[in-house]
Amino acid sequence: MDRFEYVMVLISIIVGLSVAHMLIGGGGIIDRRASGPPLRLGLAHSSWLAFVFVWTIHFWWWEFRFSEVVEVWTLGLYLFLVGYATSLFLLSVILVPRDWDGVEDLDQHFVARRVWFYWGLAAITVIDVIDGLLKGGASYILEFGGWIWVLWAVTVVACVVGLSSTRVRYHQIAGVRGPCLPSPLRL
Numbered sequence: 076m077d078r079f080e081y082v083m084v085l086i087s088i089i090v091g092l093s094v095a096h097m098l099i100g101g102g103g104i105i106d107r108r109a110s111g112p113p114l115r116l117g118l119a120h121s122s123w124l125a126f127v128f129v130w131t132i133h134f135w136w137w138e139f140r141f142s143e144v145v146e147v148w149t150l151g152l153y154l155f156l157v158g159y160a161t162s163l164f165l166l167s168v169i170l171v172p173r174d175w176d177g178v179e180d181l182d183q184h185f186v187a188r189r190v191w192f193y194w195g196l197a198a199i200t201v202i203d204v205i206d207g208l209l210k211g212g213a214s215y216i217l218e219f220g221g222w223i224w225v226l227w228a229v230t231v232v233a234c235v236v237g238l239s240s241t242r243v244r245y246h247q248i249a250g251v252r253g254p255c256l257p258s259p260l261r262l
Contacts, residue, residue: 079142082153089160090135093167097128100171107175114175117182119243122250123192124170130199131163140210152209159202166195182243189246190238197234200227 101124107114138156145152169191178184185192204227207216216223233249240246 077142078148079139079145082141082148082156083138086138086156086160087135089157089164090131093131093160093164094128096164096167097124097131097171100124100167103171103175104181112179114178115180115182117180117185117243117247119246119250120170120181120185122247123185124167126250127163127166127170131167134159134163144211155202155205155209159199159206162195162199162202166192166199169195182246185246186241186243189240193234193237197231200230200234203227 104114104116141152141156169188170185172178172184207223211218237246237249
């Protein structure tokens, strides 16, 4: 096992926990709709959950770039990547409750947790910029076109507005249209 594979073991475990949490949550939604009190599904919650799921999968897939550019692994880089994976896991925990008691409307659940979610999303966007710079600097990022900077800026603006907005409609639109496009650094 080379160093990259060794580094990716813990990151893969964290990503696996995140994906498992989201899938178990999705199963909980299906189970609750089939046998429990009615659960109102919502576009805001669903779109942001899909967004975090895709981002998590893309994060894991595109970290192979480090196998091509890093010759000497440092503890700092390792902790950065573990922190990135952990941040994605925490976003999944914010979106998917461990206990469904008291949750009747998933969009209202999202709005109630929106402050945590948008702060986390803003932080992960900054982490994503750093990740891109670590993978090859500005020239690597510019390979994907200058619009990636626009995407990151739009995501941060969406987070700032989302922090203060309690209107479900805003969160639905932001989740479906806005920064829901994954970064090409993760495609």
